[in-house]
Amino acid sequence: GAVVSQHPSWVICKSGTSVKIECRSLDFQATTMFWYRQFPKQSLMLMATSNEGSKATYEQGVEKDKFLINHASLTLSTLTVTSAHPEDSSFYICSARDILRGAPETQYFGPGTRLLVL
Amino acid sequence: SQQGEEDPQALSIQEGENATMNCSYKTSINNLQWYRQNSGRGLVHLILIRSNEREKHSGRLRVTLDTSKKSSSLLITASRAADTASYFCATARDNYGQNFVFGPGTRLSVLP
Numbered sequence: 202g203a204v205v206s207q208h209p210s211w212v213i214c215k216s217g218t219s220v221k222i223e224c225r226s227l228d229f230q231a232t233t234m235f236w237y238r239q240f241p242k243q244s245l246m247l248m249a250t251s252n253e254g255s256k257a258t259y260e261q262g263v264e265k266d267k268f269l270i271n272h273a274s275l276t277l278s279t280l281t282v283t284s285a286h287p288e289d290s291s292f293y294i295c296s297a298r299d300i301l302r303g304a305p306e307t308q309y310f311g312p313g314t315r316l317l318v319l
Numbered sequence: 320s321q322q323g324e325e326d327p328q329a330l331s332i333q334e335g336e337n338a339t340m341n342c343s344y345k346t347s348i349n350n351l352q353w354y355r356q357n358s359g360r361g362l363v364h365l366i367l368i369r370s371n372e373r374e375k376h377s378g379r380l381r382v383t384l385d386t387s388k389k390s391s392s393l394l395i396t397a398s399r400a401a402d403t404a405s406y407f408c409a410t411a412r413d414n415y416g417q418n419f420v421f422g423p424g425t426r427l428s429v430l431p
Contacts, residue, residue: 205361235419244407244421245362294361306350306411308419310362 203299204228207311214285215319222280222314224295230275231297235308236268239292251278285318292316331428338395340425342408343388349411351384351391356405356424365393365406398429 204227214220224234232253237245249270250258257270269281278297282289292315296308326341342351350369354362368375368384368391375382381394395402405424412418 207361242426244423245419247418247420250418292359296362307352307364307367309364310354312361313359315359 203309205231205295205297205309205311207293207295207314209314210312211315211317213317213319216286217284219281219283220285220316222282222293222295222316224278224280224297224311226276226297226299226309229297229299229301231278232275232300234272234278234295234297236270236278236280237294237296239294239313241292245294248280282316285316287318290316290318327425328423329426329428331430332398334398334400334429334431336398338398338402338427338429340393340406340427342391342393342422344391344408344410344422345389346410348386352409352419353380353382353391353393354407354409354421356407358404362407395427398427400429400431403427403429 206225206227208223212220234251236248238248239245247260248263251270251272253272253275259265267283272278292313294310294313296310298308330338332338348370350367352367353365355365356362366375366377366380366382368382370386373384379396384391405426407421407424409419409421412420
């Protein structure tokens with residue numbers, strides 16, 4: 202149980218294009234999802250907290266107009282990297298909380314999406 | 320200030336040996352969690368220890384928490400090659416357990 206999926210698992214795009222990454226909770230409802238970015242051999246950095254039906258809360262230094270987050274349902278959150286540039290190349294990971302089972306403080310992570318911007 | 324700083328940053332051991340990783344943090348916490356990440360993959364939750372707990376076990380894993388020193392350790396006993404991964408500790412910035420702050424992680428290599 203508590204499975205989180207991401208799609209796509211990897212994407213290569215040209216500079217200036219937009220890329221959408223989906224995060225789905227497969228067997229539970231997630232009122233809150235989180236988006237992280239991880240550069241090679243580094244730790245995860247929280248980008249934003251996504252709440253179903255409301256605007257996302259962005260961490261300091263994360264441009265909300267560049268990283269658009271939509272959490273339209275209890276099982277789906279999307280991250281759109283707009284006008285992507287090579288410096289946006291990274292590993293993007295989402296997580297979700299299952300408040301109905303397990304410890305509410307635990308987050309379940311997706312497998313990640315590797316983005317390469319040429 | 321950064322929460323959740325692990326040491327060592329990299330650790331290589333032989334199969335069968337024990338591996339110990341440490342994590343330090345700076346502010347008060349409600350709980351501390353350990354996660355494992357295989358190369359290029361997502362994170363897998365290993366164990367959660369609450370601030371009123373001192374030690375917790377799960378299979379070959381043993382986690383300790385010393386709130387007076389603001390530190391935690393993760394011990395993996397009888398390591399296996401499959402334990403090769405990066406291990407992160409995470410603390411929450413708020414009382415609801417959200418907004419994780421991850422340490423830089425320890426890259427563990429278990430050699431056969």
